[in-house]
C-alpha cells in the first residue's frame with residue numbers, strides 16, 4: 001500500500017505525495033538537480049550532506065541500484081524528491097530497486113509530487129530549508145501540518161557557516177589504488193604508481209580517486225583536519241583537495257594547511273570545496289549562491305582557450321568574483337550565470353575547478369583537468 005508523504009518548505013509551501021524509501025522525518029536544504037541519470041551517485045555524494053535533492057528528470061529508478069555505482073560508503077543526501085518512481089527496474093547491472101535501497105538505508109524521500117512547481121519555486125526564491133514527513137512522523141503533525149513542519153524546519157539553521165567537511169571525512173588515512181570501472185571487468189588495481197599524492201578527504205567521491213590512480217598517482221587519503229606538517233613529511237609530489245559539503249569558510253584548519261602546502265611549493269589541485277578552500281587560502285572570498293548549480297549539463301567556458309565544456313556541477317557556494325586577489329587568475333566561467341568556475345595561482349602550480357571533472361554522473365568533457373595536475377607535478 002502506498003503511504004502518503006509531505007514536503008513542507010520554509011516559505012510555508014506544501015507538497016502532498018507518496019512516501020519514498022524509509023518512512024519518517026528528514027530536514028535539510030532543498031535543491032534541484034537537472035541530471036537525467038545517476039541518482040545513486042547523487043545520493044552517495046558526500047557533498048549532499050544535509051541537502052534534499054529534487055530530481056527534475058521526471059522518471060526515476062528504472063535502472064535500479066548496484067554496488068558499483070556508490071560514490072562513497074553510504075547515502076549522504078538527507079532526502080530524495082521525485083516526480084514518478086518507475087514501477088519496473090530493468091538493467092543488466094541492477095541488484096535492487098531504489099525504493100528498497102533507500103528504505104534499507106533509512107533514507108526518507110517523497111515521490112508523486114509536482115517537481116516542476118517545486119523547481120520553479122526554488123529557482124525564484126532560492127534554495128529553501130524543508131522537511132519531508134511520512135508515517136508516524138507525519139501523524140505527529142496532527143491537524144496543523146504547516147505549523148508543525150515550520151517548527152521542525154526551524155531546528156536547522158541552514159548551510160551558511162556550517163563546517164561539514166570534518167563531519168563526513170574519513171577518520172583514518174588509507175591508500176587508494178583502484179582505477180575506473182570497465183564493463184564486465186569491474187575496477188582494476190593500478191600498479192603503475194609514479195606520483196606520491198596526498199588527497200585531503202573533505203567528502204571525496206570515489207571516481208576522483210580512481211581517475212587520479214589511473215594517471216599514476218599513488219594515493220594516500222588523509223582526514224580533513226590533517227595538519228600541513230604531517231602531509232609535507234610524506235614528501236608528496238602533489239596534494240589534492242577534494243569536494244565536500246557545507247560552507248568552505250569555516251574550514252579554517254584546511255585553509256591554513258593549504259597556505260602552508262602552497263608556501264612549500266607543492267603542486268595543488270582542488271575540486272569544488274577543494275577549489276573554494278584553495279581560493280580562500282589564496283586570499284579570495286566565497287559566498288552563498290541563490291540556487292547553486294546541481295546537474296550534469298552545465299556549460300563552462302575556458303577563458304583562454306575559448307572552448308566550452310559541458311560539465312557536472314554540485315555546489316551552493318562560489319568564489320566571489322568581486323574580491324579576487326592578484327595571485328589568482330580566473331580560468332573558467334559558468335555560461336549560465338558567469339560565476340567563477342576555475343582558478344589558477346599565478347605564482348605557483350596550484351589550480352582549482354568548481355564543477356566536477358570526474359562526472360559520475362555526467363559528461364566527461366573536462367576530465368583533462370586531471371592530466372593538468374599530472375603535468376604540474378611533472379614540471380616541478
Ligand SMILES: NC(=O)CC[C@H](N)C(=O)O
Pocket residue numbers: 047242243244245246247248271272273274314315316317318
Ligand atoms: N561538491 C562540492 O564540493 C560542494 C562544495 C560546497 N559544499 C558548496 O556547496 O559549494
